[in-house]
Amino acid sequence: MKQKVTAVFDIGKTNKKFFLFDKNFKEIHKEYISFDEILDEDGHPTENLPALKKWLQKVFNRILKEKEFKVKAINFSTYGASLVHIDKDGNPLTPLYNYTKPLPEEIISSFFNDYGPKEDFLINTGCADLSMLNSGLQLYWIKKTKPEIYKKIKYSLHLPQYLSYVFTGIPISEYTSIGCHTALWDYGKRDYHQWVYKEGIDKILPPIVSTETSINMNYNGNRIKIGVGIHDSSAALLPYVRSLRKKFVLISTGTWSIAFNPFTENPISDNTNNNDVINYMRINGKPVKASRLFLGNEYKIQVQKLNDYFGVNDDYHRNVKFNYDTYTDILKDFKYCHKWIGLEDENMPNETQIIHKSYEGAYHQLMTELVLLQNKCVEKAVGNDTISRLYVDGGFSDNDVFIKLVSHYFRDKKLSTTNASLGSALGAAISISDTKLNSKFLKKNYALKKHVPFIIGG
Known part of the structure; x- marks a missing residue:
């Protein structure tokens, strides 16, 4: 009799971990790996997204084949302030820009000329500073400085949702990723900030679902509940x-x-x-x-x-x-x-x-x-x-x-x-x-x- 388990990929900046939990949430299996960072087009270090994707699929497919466990559900937790921009075929169009990468000063100035004053903006969006750590501004930056890439973006996915997408092919957004100092959300209105609509960025942000949502699907011949x-x-x-x-x-x-x-x-x-x-x-x-x-x-x-x-x-x-x-x-x-x-x-x-x-x-x-x-x-x-x-x-x-x-x-x-x-x-x-x-x-x-x-x- 195979043991029923929930699988979780927990992706940190340094260590990438994989866990299996039993029905009482006791850890029964753990493995981890770390990858050397790669450089984006400006020479700034960033996550090796292709290596990460390959590792996720390899580990999960191996666990599914093992005689010991029956995976009933899988979910993903990752660091925030990171977006993956995919084209119509689901392929990433840019590196996974590191939230430590500085935004050009002229982009920040241009943004506040359009959507200031700065103080009101910071208060409404619950942000502390303005940089790539506010991942929504990355979309503004791409739209203004890389229009040819921006035109090809079908969806921009927060990193946890991209990992879910790797397994489901279904693009979605959820609250915890939107809410972590992205500069996208107006906490007073409980909706995307007006700048998101004015720039038309809402069109490439997938529908918002509750974080408790899961998708029941057949994955490689297994019925599995896949989290968002x-x-x-x-x-x-x-x-x-x-x-x-x-x-x-x-x-x-x-x-x-x-x-x-x-x-x-x-x-x-x-x-x-x-x-x-x-x-x-x-x-x-x-x-x-x-x-x-x-x-x-x-x-x-x-x-x-x-x-x-x-x-x-x-x-x-x-x-x-x-x-x-x-x-x-x-x-x-x-x-x-x-x-x-x-x-x-x-x-x-x-x-x-x-x-x-x-x-x-x-x-x-x-x-x-x-x-x-x-x-x-x-x-x-x-x-x-x-x-x-x-x-x-x-x-x-x-x-x-x-x-x-x-x-x-x-x-x-x-x-x-x-x-x-x-x-x-x-x-x-x-x-x-x-x-x-x-x-x-x-x-x-x-x-x-x-x-x-x-x-x-x-």
């Missing part, structure tokens, strides 16, 4: 939204730490100077207010400096546990000691000063300053909404000093950590399943752990 794909950040949020009854903010930590508020009453930030408040969308089109901090990146840089200064090995920081006395010493004559490399903060000094004699003291100082920034980030996501629960997942969820400090600063909220190493892949599997999740799900699948703030001495 999901943006990875929204996928990582989904198991929480589905299993928790009370309002919460999720702090998903890693290179970027992103605080997600899926219960916002005020999705649109009116502070256009704040590049780090952005919007996402839930699978049903409801807005998610998010605030980001380049936390993991800064942590890596600053820890390396501490390691070099104190002459310790690269893994030393992993074993530092929270020490109450060390922390209270720091607070006595608290001063900001770190000049950030990738973060902006009005409190930071012109130069980093290490004022502690021990590595542990210096590490507590660093974490206190980083957590103060993390708190501001969370407060921006919470806004005026009443939220009493925080969940932390990702790389910092098992950092004892970080968690104790976050718990301390948010002592009015209940803080839990989860070990969501499968985050976006599991979310993609859940989004096409009919299974109802309950509050035990996070305990069973995500090693849910509650944290109590430390007691402040008299």
